[in-house]
Amino acid sequence: MNIVVCVKYVPDATADRHFESDHTVDRTGVPGLLSELDEYAVEQALQLKEKAAxxxxxxxxxxxxxxxxxxxAADAIKKALQMGADKGVHVVDDAIAGSDxxxxxxxxxxxxxxLGAEATVDLVMxxxxxxxxxxxxxxAMIAEHLDLPQVTLGSVIERQGDQVRIKRDGDTSTEVIGATxxxxLSVTDQSGEARYPSFKGIMAAKKKPLESWSLSDIGVDASEVGIEASWTLVESTEERPxxxxxxIVADEDGTGARALxxxxASKKFI
Structure with a gap:
């Protein structure tokens, strides 16, 4: 079975984040890390692997x-490798900057x-x-491009042969979906705490393959990506005041509640 986990390198939320002059997020001038929500996808893939073994x-x-x-962004892959993923692929090309x-x-x-041309990909997580x-x-967009079914927001993932059972927790109900x-598949932060890389995992990750591909390697023309190809455009940005x-509302004569x-109401909170 082959699982591909899509991970993203994001600016550290505790860092001083800002935009570039073209109103895109600065992803190189601030510290970054593997998106925390993607760690849950890596964790669920690892659990499927351990159960299969x-x-x-x-x-x-x-x-x-x-x-x-x-x-x-290679740092995001390295974190996934340290957690237990087997290999990594990093698509890096200057033309991609600003893509929506x-x-x-x-x-x-x-x-x-x-990747599927080398070995059939069974799950994209x-x-x-x-x-x-x-x-x-x-x-959902990946599924559309690949012409594959998709199940989103899974909280419990179980595999039975070529069948996958996914539990989804909604606001008013819980449903279990079976898919082939x-x-x-996307998973939520309720699917199970992601593991911390062990010292053994960190050392082992250094020997795992990490390939870098350009747009030409995957058959994508530069005109299909970047700001010019984006369907959305940020026209302006400004710093939060x-x-x-x-x-402070003083309640000296019993009118404090009315003042509050x-x-x-003036702020449209009620």
């Missing part, structure tokens, strides 16, 4: 961590197709969203 016949499962981004969801999903899908853009649409591989002192209600 422990089952009858000891089926071999190969996990490939796949990312798209600047040279620094549509272009990014195209690049990921073409990379999956290239993703986190429920990225921690920088929080779009949650890339898994090949399949695109500094935090101001709060307003009026304040909340």
């Amino acid at each position: 422990a089952g009858d016949g000891g089926e071999e499962v190969t996990i490939t961590a796949l990312t798209v981004g600047p040279p620094e 969801y549509v272009s990014t999903s195209l690049v990921l899908a073409k990379a999956v197709e290239k 993703c986190g429920m969203a990225s921690t920088d853009a929080s779009g949650s649409v890339v898994p 591989t090949p399949l695109v 500094p935090r101001t002192a709060g307003e 209600v009026d304040f909340l």
Whole structure:
């Protein structure tokens, strides 16, 4: 069984994040890391691998961590390798900078197709969203590009042969969906705490293969990606204004409650 886990290199939320002059997110001038929500996808892939190895016949499962981004994005793959993934693929090309969801999903899908030419890809796994853009649409777009079924927001993943059973927890109900591989699947942060890389895993990751592919390697023309090809465009950005002192309402004559209600109403909170 072959699993491809799509991972993303995102700016550290604790760092001083900002935009480039073209209003795209600066991904090279600030510290970055593997998106926390993608760690859950790596974890679920590792659990599927461990269960397959422990089952009858000891089926071999190969996990490939796949990312798209600047040279620094290789750090996201390295973290996945340290957690236990078997190999990594990094699609890096200057033309990709500024790509939106549509272009990014195209690049990921073409990379999956290239991997599938070597060995059939049974599962493409993703986190429920990225921690920088929080779009949650890339898994569905990958499925569309690959013409595969998709199940999103899985909280419990179980495999039975070529069948995958996915539990999805909604606001008002829980459902269990059965799907046949090949399949695109995204998981939530309720699927199980992601493991920390062990010292053994960190050392082993240094010997695992990590390939770098350009757009030409996956058959994507530069005109299909980047800002010019994006369906969306950010026209302007501005820094969040500094935090101001709060307003204190004194309740000296019993009118404090009314003053509080009026304040909340003026801000349209109620």
